[in-house]
Amino acid sequence: MGIFSSEIHTMDDLFVHQLRDIYYAENQIAKALPDMIGKATSPALKQGFETHLRETEQQIQRLRQVFDLHGVDVAGVDCPAIDGILEEADEVSGEIDDKRVLDAALIASAQAVEHYEMTRYGTLVAWAKLLGRDDCAALLQQNLQEEEATDKKLSQIALNEVNLQAV
Amino acid sequence: MGIFSSEIHTMDDLFVHQLRDIYYAENQIAKALPDMIGKATSPALKQGFETHLRETEQQIQRLRQVFDLHGVDVAGVDCPAIDGILEEADEVSGEIDDKRVLDAALIASAQAVEHYEMTRYGTLVAWAKLLGRDDCAALLQQNLQEEEATDKKLSQIALNEVNLQAV
Numbered sequence: 225m226g227i228f229s230s231e232i233h234t235m236d237d238l239f240v241h242q243l244r245d246i247y248y249a250e251n252q253i254a255k256a257l258p259d260m261i262g263k264a265t266s267p268a269l270k271q272g273f274e275t276h277l278r279e280t281e282q283q284i285q286r287l288r289q290v291f292d293l294h295g296v297d298v299a300g301v302d303c304p305a306i307d308g309i310l311e312e313a314d315e316v317s318g319e320i321d322d323k324r325v326l327d328a329a330l331i332a333s334a335q336a337v338e339h340y341e342m343t344r345y346g347t348l349v350a351w352a353k354l355l356g357r358d359d360c361a362a363l364l365q366q367n368l369q370e371e372e373a374t375d376k377k378l379s380q381i382a383l384n385e386v387n388l389q390a391v
Numbered sequence: 392m393g394i395f396s397s398e399i400h401t402m403d404d405l406f407v408h409q410l411r412d413i414y415y416a417e418n419q420i421a422k423a424l425p426d427m428i429g430k431a432t433s434p435a436l437k438q439g440f441e442t443h444l445r446e447t448e449q450q451i452q453r454l455r456q457v458f459d460l461h462g463v464d465v466a467g468v469d470c471p472a473i474d475g476i477l478e479e480a481d482e483v484s485g486e487i488d489d490k491r492v493l494d495a496a497l498i499a500s501a502q503a504v505e506h507y508e509m510t511r512y513g514t515l516v517a518w519a520k521l522l523g524r525d526d527c528a529a530l531l532q533q534n535l536q537e538e539e540a541t542d543k544k545l546s547q548i549a550l551n552e553v554n555l556q557a558v
Contacts, residue, residue, distance in 0.1 A: 309507075
């Protein structure tokens with residue numbers, strides 16, 4: 225959020241602003257995932273990231289539907305939060321030489337991304353319902369459930385495989 | 392994480408690095424909360440933030456215990472993720488004139504902070520156990536549970552009061 229956004233007067237303005245924030249964030253995540261796929265060594269992790277890239281592209285389409293349903297332009301706003309999370313992910317992975325330790329760090333970074341998305345979608349679902357937009361809430365809820373499932377899947381890959389090999 | 396951190400070779404290095412990341416983050420959150428308390432209008436929200444400030448100070452003390460137990464210096468590392476999340480919280484709150492809408496935005500921002508902490512503590516608990524540091528894991532688990540409880544409490548304040556007044 226920031227210089228590209230207009231002032232916020234109502235809950236509707238705040239909802240649209242937050243929608244544009246997560247739209248920007250999803251697009252940045254879609255750009256970052258190929259690099260994470262490239263860095264991952266564990267086949268399960270690599271495949272998990274590939275699946276999530278396809279899900280992210282689908283989530284962006286759902287967000288475009290939400291903009292259409294709500295009758296506002298599809299647009300992003302600057303989002304320092306996701307920029308910071310992705311910058312940190314990139315920095316820490318650049319400091320690791322051991323590929324097994326790198327896999328563990330990649331999972332931690334991806335889970336930080338998932339948690340950012342989960343909190344934003346949780347808020348957006350609540351606000352959509354409050355504004356009487358159950359149609360938008362249903363689409364946002366689908367994205368939320370996918371993020372929660374991805375977070376759980378990453379925990380399983382960490383606990384069952386990656387962390388054990390990294391130690 | 393970044394310019395202040397050394398290179399990471401082992402899971403132990405990664406654990407200490409992540410510990411320093413959340414230590415920096417908790418200290419930044421403790422600095423940001425008084426401003427959020429000042430901006431909040433709902434008495435329940437103001438009180439929730441005040442309680443969480445006291446919890447945050449206690450969490451910082453627990454992190455210092457973890458550093459001591461693990462035999463490493465208490466130190467923070469640069470954390471672009473929390474900087475970005477707090478920058479975004481500050482920017483969006485500066486764009487809102489209606490105090491009821493501002494309360495809803497403050498809750499959303501605080502939940503983004505909580506989710507960042509939850510993902511980092513979740514990772515740290517897993518890594519501490521992996522490294523045989525059940526003593527550290529127990530302290531980190533206490534912080535994790537407090538963050539989860541705060542996140543739930545914020546959702547309740549939003550659903551039961553703030554969102555209804557904001558719309």
